[in-house]
Amino acid sequence: MNTAQRTPTPEDLDTLSRQLGRPVRDVVEIGARCVCGNPLVATTAPRLGNGIPFPTTYYLTHPVITAAVSRLEAAGVMTEMTERLESDAELAVAYRRAHEQYLAARDEVGHRAGIGDVPEIAGVSAGGMPTRVKCLHVLVGHSLAAGPGVNPLGDEALEGIAEWWTADRCYCAGAWDVEGAAPARDLSRHTRTQGLSAHELAAKKARRSVSKESSDGDDAGAPQTPAGGVIS
Numbered sequence: 227m228n229t230a231q232r233t234p235t236p237e238d239l240d241t242l243s244r245q246l247g248r249p250v251r252d253v254v255e256i257g258a259r260c261v262c263g264n265p266l267v268a269t270t271a272p273r274l275g276n277g278i279p280f281p282t283t284y285y286l287t288h289p290v291i292t293a294a295v296s297r298l299e300a301a302g303v304m305t306e307m308t309e310r311l312e313s314d315a316e317l318a319v320a321y322r323r324a325h326e327q328y329l330a331a332r333d334e335v336g337h338r339a340g341i342g343d344v345p346e347i348a349g350v351s352a353g354g355m356p357t358r359v360k361c362l363h364v365l366v367g368h369s370l371a372a373g374p375g376v377n378p379l380g381d382e383a384l385e386g387i388a389e390w391w392t393a394d395r396c397y398c399a400g401a402w403d404v405e406g407a408a409p410a411r412d413l414s415r416h417t418r419t420q421g422l423s424a425h426e427l428a429a430k431k432a433r434r435s436v437s438k439e440s441s442d443g444d445d446a447g448a449p450q451t452p453a454g455g456v457i458s
Protein backbone atom coordinates (compact mmCIF):
# COMPACT_ATOMS: atom_id res chain seq x y z
CA MET A 227 0.00 0.00 0.00
CA ASN A 228 1.13 3.57 -0.52
CA THR A 229 1.64 6.01 2.33
CA ALA A 230 -1.83 7.54 2.10
CA GLN A 231 -3.51 4.11 2.24
CA ARG A 232 -1.30 3.03 5.14
CA THR A 233 -1.85 6.11 7.28
CA PRO A 234 -4.73 5.53 9.71
CA THR A 235 -7.47 8.15 9.71
CA PRO A 236 -9.51 8.92 12.85
CA GLU A 237 -12.32 6.90 11.21
CA ASP A 238 -9.97 3.93 10.76
CA LEU A 239 -9.03 4.00 14.46
CA ASP A 240 -12.71 4.23 15.36
CA THR A 241 -13.46 1.21 13.13
CA LEU A 242 -10.56 -0.80 14.61
CA SER A 243 -11.89 -0.13 18.13
CA ARG A 244 -15.35 -1.27 17.06
CA GLN A 245 -13.97 -4.38 15.36
CA LEU A 246 -12.02 -5.36 18.47
CA GLY A 247 -14.50 -4.11 21.05
CA ARG A 248 -11.80 -2.14 22.85
CA PRO A 249 -9.84 1.06 22.24
CA VAL A 250 -6.80 0.44 20.05
CA ARG A 251 -3.43 1.84 21.05
CA ASP A 252 -0.08 2.28 19.33
CA VAL A 253 -1.53 1.50 15.89
CA VAL A 254 0.75 3.35 13.50
CA GLU A 255 -0.45 2.01 10.13
CA ILE A 256 -3.22 0.05 8.47
CA GLY A 257 -1.60 -3.16 7.23
CA ALA A 258 -4.38 -4.22 4.85
CA ARG A 259 -7.78 -2.98 3.82
CA CYS A 260 -11.06 -4.46 2.64
CA VAL A 261 -12.05 -3.67 -0.94
CA CYS A 262 -14.43 -1.13 0.66
CA GLY A 263 -11.52 0.60 2.45
CA ASN A 264 -12.17 -0.62 6.00
CA PRO A 265 -9.16 -1.92 7.94
CA LEU A 266 -8.45 -5.67 7.97
CA VAL A 267 -5.10 -5.53 9.74
CA ALA A 268 -3.76 -3.07 12.33
CA THR A 269 -0.03 -2.44 12.24
CA THR A 270 1.34 -1.83 15.73
CA ALA A 271 4.59 -0.03 16.48
CA PRO A 272 7.45 -2.35 17.54
CA ARG A 273 7.78 -0.32 20.73
CA LEU A 274 4.60 0.72 22.52
CA GLY A 275 4.02 4.20 23.91
CA ASN A 276 4.84 2.87 27.38
CA GLY A 277 8.25 1.69 26.16
CA ILE A 278 7.52 -2.04 26.02
CA PRO A 279 8.90 -3.86 22.92
CA PHE A 280 6.12 -5.38 20.81
CA PRO A 281 7.08 -8.11 18.31
CA THR A 282 3.63 -8.78 16.80
CA THR A 283 3.38 -6.13 14.12
CA TYR A 284 0.31 -7.22 12.17
CA TYR A 285 -2.91 -7.83 14.03
CA LEU A 286 -5.95 -9.22 12.29
CA THR A 287 -8.93 -7.06 13.28
CA HIS A 288 -11.78 -7.96 10.90
CA PRO A 289 -14.21 -10.18 12.86
CA VAL A 290 -15.20 -12.25 9.80
CA ILE A 291 -11.57 -13.15 9.07
CA THR A 292 -10.57 -13.72 12.70
CA ALA A 293 -13.53 -16.09 13.19
CA ALA A 294 -12.72 -17.98 9.99
CA VAL A 295 -9.06 -18.37 10.98
CA SER A 296 -10.13 -19.59 14.43
CA ARG A 297 -12.11 -22.34 12.68
CA LEU A 298 -8.96 -23.47 10.87
CA GLU A 299 -7.02 -23.48 14.14
CA ALA A 300 -9.76 -25.52 15.82
CA ALA A 301 -9.53 -28.03 12.95
CA GLY A 302 -5.89 -28.75 13.83
CA VAL A 303 -4.27 -27.03 10.86
CA MET A 304 -1.37 -25.64 12.93
CA THR A 305 -0.14 -29.09 14.02
CA GLU A 306 -0.34 -30.35 10.46
CA MET A 307 1.61 -27.31 9.15
CA THR A 308 4.31 -27.65 11.83
CA GLU A 309 4.77 -31.33 10.90
CA ARG A 310 5.13 -30.40 7.24
CA LEU A 311 7.80 -27.83 8.15
CA GLU A 312 9.84 -30.71 9.59
CA SER A 313 9.52 -32.90 6.49
CA ASP A 314 9.29 -30.44 3.58
CA ALA A 315 12.64 -28.67 3.16
CA GLU A 316 11.37 -26.36 0.45
CA LEU A 317 8.49 -25.19 2.60
CA ALA A 318 10.84 -24.72 5.56
CA VAL A 319 13.11 -22.48 3.49
CA ALA A 320 10.18 -20.39 2.24
CA TYR A 321 8.82 -20.05 5.78
CA ARG A 322 12.20 -18.91 7.06
CA ARG A 323 12.28 -16.30 4.30
CA ALA A 324 8.84 -15.12 5.49
CA HIS A 325 10.30 -14.75 8.98
CA GLU A 326 13.18 -12.64 7.61
CA GLN A 327 10.75 -10.50 5.60
CA TYR A 328 8.60 -10.00 8.71
CA LEU A 329 11.60 -8.71 10.65
CA ALA A 330 12.63 -6.39 7.81
CA ALA A 331 9.08 -5.07 7.42
CA ARG A 332 8.85 -4.45 11.17
CA ASP A 333 12.09 -2.49 11.07
CA GLU A 334 10.61 -0.35 8.32
CA VAL A 335 7.43 0.22 10.32
CA GLY A 336 9.53 1.25 13.32
CA HIS A 337 11.58 3.69 11.30
CA ARG A 338 8.54 5.18 9.57
CA ALA A 339 6.97 5.65 13.03
CA GLY A 340 10.12 7.38 14.27
CA ILE A 341 10.88 4.65 16.80
CA GLY A 342 14.04 3.26 15.28
CA ASP A 343 15.64 -0.03 16.26
CA VAL A 344 14.18 -2.20 19.02
CA PRO A 345 17.13 -4.43 19.99
CA GLU A 346 15.15 -6.34 22.63
CA ILE A 347 13.17 -8.15 19.93
CA ALA A 348 15.86 -8.40 17.24
CA GLY A 349 15.45 -11.73 15.42
CA VAL A 350 12.13 -12.49 17.15
CA SER A 351 9.12 -12.52 14.86
CA ALA A 352 5.72 -13.95 15.72
CA GLY A 353 3.26 -16.77 15.23
CA GLY A 354 5.91 -19.47 15.70
CA MET A 355 8.13 -18.39 12.80
CA PRO A 356 10.61 -19.53 11.60
CA THR A 357 10.23 -23.23 12.52
CA ARG A 358 6.75 -23.69 14.01
CA VAL A 359 3.16 -22.57 13.56
CA LYS A 360 1.68 -21.26 16.79
CA CYS A 361 -0.88 -18.69 15.62
CA LEU A 362 -2.58 -18.66 12.24
CA HIS A 363 -4.01 -15.18 12.89
CA VAL A 364 -0.45 -13.83 12.92
CA LEU A 365 0.42 -15.59 9.66
CA VAL A 366 -2.75 -14.45 7.92
CA GLY A 367 -2.19 -10.88 9.15
CA HIS A 368 1.30 -11.06 7.68
CA SER A 369 0.06 -12.45 4.35
CA LEU A 370 -2.60 -9.76 4.04
CA ALA A 371 -0.08 -7.01 4.82
CA ALA A 372 2.77 -8.37 2.68
CA GLY A 373 0.66 -9.63 -0.22
CA PRO A 374 0.68 -13.12 -1.75
CA GLY A 375 3.94 -15.02 -2.21
CA VAL A 376 5.71 -13.87 0.97
CA ASN A 377 4.35 -16.12 3.73
CA PRO A 378 3.53 -19.58 2.30
CA LEU A 379 1.57 -20.77 5.34
CA GLY A 380 -0.31 -17.49 5.73
CA ASP A 381 -1.25 -17.77 2.06
CA GLU A 382 -2.38 -21.37 2.62
CA ALA A 383 -4.52 -20.34 5.57
CA LEU A 384 -6.13 -17.64 3.43
CA GLU A 385 -6.99 -20.29 0.83
CA GLY A 386 -8.33 -22.40 3.69
CA ILE A 387 -10.86 -19.73 4.72
CA ALA A 388 -12.05 -19.01 1.18
CA GLU A 389 -15.53 -20.35 1.88
CA TRP A 390 -15.94 -17.63 4.56
CA TRP A 391 -13.76 -14.75 3.33
CA THR A 392 -12.01 -13.80 0.08
CA ALA A 393 -10.09 -10.62 -0.68
CA ASP A 394 -12.27 -9.64 -3.64
CA ARG A 395 -15.44 -9.08 -1.63
CA CYS A 396 -16.62 -6.85 1.24
CA TYR A 397 -17.86 -8.74 4.31
CA CYS A 398 -18.16 -5.68 6.56
CA ALA A 399 -21.94 -5.22 6.72
CA GLY A 400 -23.12 -6.35 10.15
CA ALA A 401 -19.67 -7.64 11.12
CA TRP A 402 -19.32 -5.25 14.07
CA ASP A 403 -21.46 -2.90 16.10
CA VAL A 404 -21.79 0.49 14.42
CA GLU A 405 -24.36 1.90 16.88
CA GLY A 406 -23.38 4.29 19.64
CA ALA A 407 -19.90 5.44 20.52
CA ALA A 408 -16.82 3.41 19.66
CA PRO A 409 -14.79 2.04 22.59
CA ALA A 410 -12.66 5.07 23.35
CA ARG A 411 -10.27 6.70 25.74
CA ASP A 412 -13.21 8.20 27.64
CA LEU A 413 -14.26 4.69 28.63
CA SER A 414 -10.78 3.71 29.72
CA ARG A 415 -10.53 6.93 31.72
CA HIS A 416 -13.75 5.96 33.45
CA THR A 417 -12.39 2.46 34.03
CA ARG A 418 -9.30 3.90 35.64
CA THR A 419 -11.40 5.48 38.39
CA GLN A 420 -12.59 2.00 39.44
CA GLY A 421 -9.29 1.15 41.10
CA LEU A 422 -8.84 4.43 42.95
CA SER A 423 -9.09 4.79 46.71
CA ALA A 424 -11.68 7.09 48.27
CA HIS A 425 -8.92 9.59 48.93
CA GLU A 426 -7.79 9.56 45.29
CA LEU A 427 -11.37 9.90 44.08
CA ALA A 428 -11.90 12.92 46.34
CA ALA A 429 -8.72 14.52 45.02
CA LYS A 430 -9.81 13.82 41.43
CA LYS A 431 -13.22 15.32 42.10
CA ALA A 432 -11.69 18.42 43.63
CA ARG A 433 -9.48 18.91 40.56
CA ARG A 434 -12.51 18.53 38.29
CA SER A 435 -14.59 21.10 40.13
CA VAL A 436 -11.69 23.56 39.88
CA SER A 437 -11.44 23.05 36.14
CA LYS A 438 -15.22 23.19 35.89
CA GLU A 439 -15.26 26.68 37.38
CA SER A 440 -12.73 27.89 34.87
CA SER A 441 -13.94 26.08 31.75
CA ASP A 442 -17.37 24.62 32.58
CA GLY A 443 -15.96 21.31 31.30
CA ASP A 444 -18.05 18.17 31.16
CA ASP A 445 -17.92 15.61 33.94
CA ALA A 446 -17.62 12.51 31.76
CA GLY A 447 -14.91 11.23 34.08
CA ALA A 448 -17.03 11.46 37.22
CA PRO A 449 -17.27 8.18 39.10
CA GLN A 450 -20.79 6.83 38.84
CA THR A 451 -22.65 4.36 40.98
CA PRO A 452 -24.40 1.57 39.05
CA ALA A 453 -27.63 3.56 39.41
CA GLY A 454 -26.00 6.57 37.78
CA GLY A 455 -25.68 8.78 40.87
CA VAL A 456 -22.37 10.52 41.44
CA ILE A 457 -20.43 9.14 44.39
CA SER A 458 -20.12 11.77 47.11
Ligand SMILES: [Zn+2]
Pocket residue numbers: 260261262263264395396397398399
Ligand atom coordinates in the same frame (compact mmCIF):
# COMPACT_ATOMS: atom_id res chain seq x y z
ZN1 LIG B 1 -15.61 -3.95 3.62
